[in-house]
Amino acid sequence: MSRRRDSTSYQWSARGFIAPGVILVAVLLYAPLLWTTYLSFTEYNGLGDPDWVGLANYGAMFADPEFFGSLGNTLLWVAGTLIVPVGLGLGLALLTFDLKGGIWLRLPFLIPYAISGIGVGLIWSFILQSDGALDQALALVGVVDPPRWLLDAPLNTVVMILASSWQGVGVNALLFTIGLQSIPKEPLEAARLDGARGARLFGSILWPMLRPLTAVVIGLSIVASLKTFDIVQGMTKGGPGRASETLALTMYKDTFVNSDYGLGSAIAVFLTIVTLVASVLYLRQQLSKKNEI
Amino acid sequence: MKSTTRRVGLLATVSVAALALTACSGGGGGASDGATTGTLNFYTDKAAWEPDFDTLSETSSSDVDIELNTTGYSDANQYDAFIRQSFRTNKSPGLFSWHTGSSLKELVDENLVAETTDIWDKAIADGYVSEDLKKYYTIDGKQYCVPMNIAYWIMYYNKTIFDENGLEKPTTWDELMQDAATLKANGVTPFYQTSVLFTFPWFQQLVAGTDPELYNGLSTGEVKYTDPRVVDIMNVWLDQQNKGWFSDAGSTTDPAVMLKQGDMAMINFGSFFGASLDAAGMTQGTDYDFFVIPAVNSDVDPNAVAVETGPLCTAENSPQRDLGMAFAEWWMSPDAQSAWSEARGDVPFNPKATVANEALSELGTSVATDDQLVERYFEATPTPILTVALEQFGAFNANPGDPLPFLQKIQDAADAYWADQGADQK
Numbered sequence: 001m002s003r004r005r006d007s008t009s010y011q012w013s014a015r016g017f018i019a020p021g022v023i024l025v026a027v028l029l030y031a032p033l034l035w036t037t038y039l040s041f042t043e044y045n046g047l048g049d050p051d052w053v054g055l056a057n058y059g060a061m062f063a064d065p066e067f068f069g070s071l072g073n074t075l076l077w078v079a080g081t082l083i084v085p086v087g088l089g090l091g092l093a094l095l096t097f098d099l100k101g102g103i104w105l106r107l108p109f110l111i112p113y114a115i116s117g118i119g120v121g122l123i124w125s126f127i128l129q130s131d132g133a134l135d136q137a138l139a140l141v142g143v144v145d146p147p148r149w150l151l152d153a154p155l156n157t158v159v160m161i162l163a164s165s166w167q168g169v170g171v172n173a174l175l176f177t178i179g180l181q182s183i184p185k186e187p188l189e190a191a192r193l194d195g196a197r198g199a200r201l202f203g204s205i206l207w208p209m210l211r212p213l214t215a216v217v218i219g220l221s222i223v224a225s226l227k228t229f230d231i232v233q234g235m236t237k238g239g240p241g242r243a244s245e246t247l248a249l250t251m252y253k254d255t256f257v258n259s260d261y262g263l264g265s266a267i268a269v270f271l272t273i274v275t276l277v278a279s280v281l282y283l284r285q286q287l288s289k290k291n292e293i
Numbered sequence: 294m295k296s297t298t299r300r301v302g303l304l305a306t307v308s309v310a311a312l313a314l315t316a317c318s319g320g321g322g323g324a325s326d327g328a329t330t331g332t333l334n335f336y337t338d339k340a341a342w343e344p345d346f347d348t349l350s351e352t353s354s355s356d357v358d359i360e361l362n363t364t365g366y367s368d369a370n371q372y373d374a375f376i377r378q379s380f381r382t383n384k385s386p387g388l389f390s391w392h393t394g395s396s397l398k399e400l401v402d403e404n405l406v407a408e409t410t411d412i413w414d415k416a417i418a419d420g421y422v423s424e425d426l427k428k429y430y431t432i433d434g435k436q437y438c439v440p441m442n443i444a445y446w447i448m449y450y451n452k453t454i455f456d457e458n459g460l461e462k463p464t465t466w467d468e469l470m471q472d473a474a475t476l477k478a479n480g481v482t483p484f485y486q487t488s489v490l491f492t493f494p495w496f497q498q499l500v501a502g503t504d505p506e507l508y509n510g511l512s513t514g515e516v517k518y519t520d521p522r523v524v525d526i527m528n529v530w531l532d533q534q535n536k537g538w539f540s541d542a543g544s545t546t547d548p549a550v551m552l553k554q555g556d557m558a559m560i561n562f563g564s565f566f567g568a569s570l571d572a573a574g575m576t577q578g579t580d581y582d583f584f585v586i587p588a589v590n591s592d593v594d595p596n597a598v599a600v601e602t603g604p605l606c607t608a609e610n611s612p613q614r615d616l617g618m619a620f621a622e623w624w625m626s627p628d629a630q631s632a633w634s635e636a637r638g639d640v641p642f643n644p645k646a647t648v649a650n651e652a653l654s655e656l657g658t659s660v661a662t663d664d665q666l667v668e669r670y671f672e673a674t675p676t677p678i679l680t681v682a683l684e685q686f687g688a689f690n691a692n693p694g695d696p697l698p699f700l701q702k703i704q705d706a707a708d709a710y711w712a713d714q715g716a717d718q719k
Contacts, residue, residue: 046377048403130543151488151543151691240488240542241688256370258677259377259399 033272040265050262057266066242067267070250073157074226077246080161081168081225086217088165089172094202096173097180106177109170117164121234124163125150128235150236153243160244164231172217179213180206215286219279226275247271325614330358333616337390338372340365345636352632357623359616361388380405380608387613388620390441391606393429394672400606401432407607407614409621410436416625421643425666429602438604439621443642444563445660446494446599446669449570449583454481454558462584466502469587473538476558484533485551485560488542492686494561494599497670499526501597502589505667508597512673514711518682518704519697527689527696529589534693542690549573552581561586563601563669564653568638577652585656585664598660601669602642681706 040057042050061067092109096102112120127133128149138146150156183206191205207214229248232238238245238253245253247267255264335346343365350361366372373396379385380403391397400406413436416422426443430436455461455472458479463469473483486495501508503526510516516523533539540557549569552560560566567577575581588596605624607617623629630646633639638650640657648654660666667673674682685699 045399046374047380047399047405125545129545130541148543148691237489239684239687240691241684243688252370253680256374258680259373260677 036265036268039261040269042262044261045259046261053262057262058270060263061266061270066245067250069242070245070247073154073245074228074247076154076157077161077225077228078222080158081164081221082218084161085165085168085172086221088169089217090176090214092169092173093176093180094206097177102177106170106173109173111170112167113171115167117167117230118234120163120167121231124160124166124231125235128159128163150244151240156236156244160231160235163235164228168221172221175213175217176210179210183209211286215283219283219286222278222282223275226271226278325616326612327615328613329615329619331616332360332362333387333613333620335361335363335388336366336372336376336386337363338366338369339390340367342637345633348636349629349632352629353620353623356628357619359620359623361620380610383610383612385608385611387607387611387617389606389608391438391604392672393602393604394668395675396672397430397437397604397606398432401437405609406437407609407618408435408437409439409607409618412436412439412618412622412625415622420645421625421627421630423642423644423661425661426602426642429668429672430604438606439624440642441603441605442565442601442637442639443657444565444601444640445585445656446497446561446563446601447583447656448559448561448586449552449566449581450559451552451555451557452578452580452582454555458558462582464587465591466587466589473533473559474536477536477538481555482540482557483538483559484540485548485557486539486542486690487544487548488687488691489545490683490687491562492683492690493670495530496527496682496686497599498561498586499530499589501599501667502586502593504590505593505597505665508667509673512668512670512675514707514714518700518707523700524696527700530689531693531696534690539690542687547573549575564640564656567650567653571638577650583652583656585660595663595665597667598664599669600660600666601672675710677710678703678707 039050041052041054043053043056044050092106096105099105115123125132130148130151134149135146147155149159187205187209188201191201196204227248228246229252232244232246232249233252236244238249242250248271251264251267251271253264254260254267258264337343337346343363346361346363346365350363354360366375376386376389376391385405391400397406409430413422413427413430417424417427422440426440427436430438430440450462454476458475458481460472460475463472476483484495486492497508500511500523504522507516507520507522511518511523540551544551544556546556547569548560548562549566550573551557552570553573553575564583567581567583570581571577585596585598588594605621607614607621611617625643627643627645627647630641630643631648634641634646635649638653640650640653641648644657644661648657670682671679682703685702689696689699
């Protein structure tokens with residue numbers, strides 16, 4: 001009897017300690033998520049009360065050809081982010097992890113990581129704007145008619161992906177280096193004794209053993225690129241027209257510029273679902289492969 | 294020990310729950326506390342003007358015992374969202390800056406702003422404000438808010454460049470076109486343009502200067518953007534684009550700096566732009582000057598000048614409602630407007646105010662007597678149409694070409710907006 005009472009009182013105090021965290025999560029994370037989902041079924045300009053309109057916002061969203069332009073740009077960001085910062089990060093890690101003093105080669109790549117996305121946008125728009133630093137440098141070497149970096153699509157999205165890679169390569173290289181350093185020495189040495197070098201060593205030993213970490217790095221990159229906002233807002237504001245807009249910018253514009261909170265929320269819900277589905281599918285697939293090793 | 298642990302756990306639960314409840318409460322808002330003197334909390338998206346409002350506060354403190362506590366937002370969209378959400382709380386502002394046009398109507402439709410009809414009636418009777426300005430503050434026959442500022446959209450030019458090229462202020466459209474051609478021939482880009490935000494002024498100028506009725510029809514939905522007359526006007530613009538008369542749309546350099554360093558000779562901007570040029574180190578009359586842009590079509594008489602006016606409003610449910618209204622009433626007075634003109638160097642709307650800037654004073658007088666006013670495109674156009682129009686003009690500036698596809702996209706947004714308005718009224 002006494003034990004049972006003790007156990008109950010222990011449970012109650014445990015609940016008490018957990019409650020602040022649970023309430024904070026509920027208030028700060030679940031409540032906004034539910035509110036946004038609710039708003040996506042309403043027409044609401046931020047004033048008065050939302051009017052229920054069912055699926056009208058989703059209908060309007062999918063009927064707008066510009067929405068698919070944004071979706072296309074967002075997918076370009078996903079692909080570009082996987083190829084450039086993740087690819088270069090892996091390359092940098094592979095080339096330097098075994099080198100003496102390799103850290104000094106990796107370190108400079110980490111410095112841009114300390115800058116905010118908007119800061120990166122400002123720096124690169126100074127470089128890439130018409131007649132900006134890059135155009136002036138090109139003029140010095142005789143290029144008189146350089147590409148219009150930020151005015152022509154899809155070139156503007158491509159150069160923005162490169163600008164964002166400037167920031168992202170270092171941290172990916174750091175993560176891959178940690179992964180490479182955690183690979184046990186024995187199988188590596190055994191493979192080398194068997195004559196595996198270069199691509200063969202990478203393909204047969206390093207890559208499979210890096211997979212748990214690659215899964216995390218790629219998973220994080222997918223999520224980060226799906227919500228790309230700050231660098232585009234800082235460099236082109238989605239323009240000219242809507243040529244470089246991403247879904248996150250469309251969501252922001254509809255919500256805070258047009259005060260169409262319902263449509264903005266519908267895009268937010270869509271983006272959340274896409275991000276969740278992409279992450280879950282990807283991680284599931286990776287985890288199951290990992291189990292096979 | 295156990296009981297202490299339990300108590301701490303319970304305390305934590307209660308305090309967090311209380312915190313959460315506090316955060317959730319506050320809907321609706323209370324009535325005004327009735328005070329008409331004291332410290333008035335003022336919110337504005339003109340963060341750069343905060344020092345000017347602080348200067349003004351000294352005059353309002355001594356005149357009517359109201360001190361302004363100004364909070365300036367530098368991001369207009371963030372500010373907009375903040376004001377909208379504030380009406381749901383008991384902290385809605387006693388004074389805040391806003392926009393005329395559809396943005397003001399939205400607030401009035403929800404009974405969120407205090408009516409100022411009495412203040413307007415008295416100010417007009419006293420000759421403190423022109424009848425002309427009233428229409429921008431009138432919704433369903435009643436007035437709301439008071440004018441914070443008034444700006445005319447005119448042409449600023451680099452005087453040194455004009456002098457070097459032997460040019461004078463143009464008095465007709467043909468002269469302006471000739472000046473542009475001369476400048477271009479001499480290797481100077483005539484006009485400024487951008488691909489972001491301020492993409493509308495040249496469209497506004499060309500349409501209002503060609504046919505003010507057509508311009509007004511666009512804002513009421515009676516005229517379509519794809520109307521052949523609008524297409525013709527866009528083709529005039531395209532022709533000028535093809536002649537290379539506009540600065541690079543991709544430049545993100547401050548336009549005041551661009552005018553100073555001669556990236557272009559002229560820029561069509563609001564009469565508040567002089568302050569930016571002064572800040573860039575230029576002197577009015579020596580380094581730069583301005584002129585009212587002549588009508589494109591000489592039959593447009595009087596000439597159409599775009600006017601921009603931003604309101605100062607009081608939230609109906611603000612605890613500082615009475616204080617805000619007392620300030621609004623004082624704001625209309627010559628004393629307040631003289632102090633504001635001194636602080637900000639802007640055109641005051643009150644003809645009885647003393648104007649610090651002689652040239653702006655003359656501009657105000659000449660526009661009032663010689664020209665007709667049209668509402669600036671930014672306020673005249675309902676927001677959902679405006680957003681698309683600003684994007685499309687930006688795209689046109691970046692990649693000039695057949696105007697119809699650009700106009701069609703704006704018209705699509707206009708069709709959707711007016712259909713929605715029609716549905717709401719039924």
